[in-house]
């Protein structure tokens with residue numbers, strides 16, 4: 302089916318939906334200069350993900366913090382939202398989508414103006430004391446002295462994002478489940494949807510027979526089995542074109 306035709310079909314599905322939810326991954330932030338995790342130039346191509354296992358961090362926080370600083374804080378803090386983030390925020394304001402469930406920790410959806418954002422994997426913006434639970438804005442810590450420690454109890458501070466082998470917070474699971482159970486349309490943007498338990502929310506949407514529009518530069522495991530409409534293109538280009546068709550571009 303020609304690209305233009307697919308876009309118009311996607312716009313129709315969005316216009317007809319009562320409760321559309323966006324589900325995003327690293328691909329939506331690629332145009333903001335943040336590397337994805339897998340595929341060409343992916344973070345896990347150069348960094349061993351085992352450093353991001355919560356048990357490794359608990360034993361050797363200095364080593365993990367050094368890698369976290371290079372892989373995330375040195376890149377993410379200056380990143381700006383791109384057109385895809387802004388369009389999702391406009392679509393929320395216009396009522397075309399009701400919420401964004403994101404796997405990203407870069408806060409770019411909120412920076413672009415999205416209100417109802419569920420951060421499945423947390424955020425780089427907050428640090429939490431591993432001993433007393435005290436929370437800090439990440440700018441509290443001088444990341445030239447690692448690992449950062451708690452002002453109150455001197456415990457090691459951890460970025461408030463999910464490490465491998467770390468459970469998602471109960472409230473996050475409840476909120477994301479509630480959104481999926483209300484959805485009649487899911488826009489899956491820029492994710493391989495390979496990572497558990499994040500991908501269970503897409504499975505729940507499929508079990509609820511929710512239509513899935515997938516926007517990705519490559520096909521994924523979803524495409525063949527779950528996707529109702531696959532748009533093979535960059536998120537930043539597709540979202541801009543979709544927005545023009547939905548006449549939601551001010």
Ligand code: APR
Nearest residue numbers: 326327328331337338339404491492493494517518535536
């Ligand atoms: N537009 C749309 N899709 C894109 C773009 C783009 N400009 N650039 C890349 N992609 C797609 C890739 O084709 C790939 O399918 O984005 C996806 C990125 O996949 P991953 O790197 O695996 O990222 P993601 O699916 O978000 O990973 C989920 O894994 O390591 C954990 O916690 C980490 O949140 C992350 C989770």
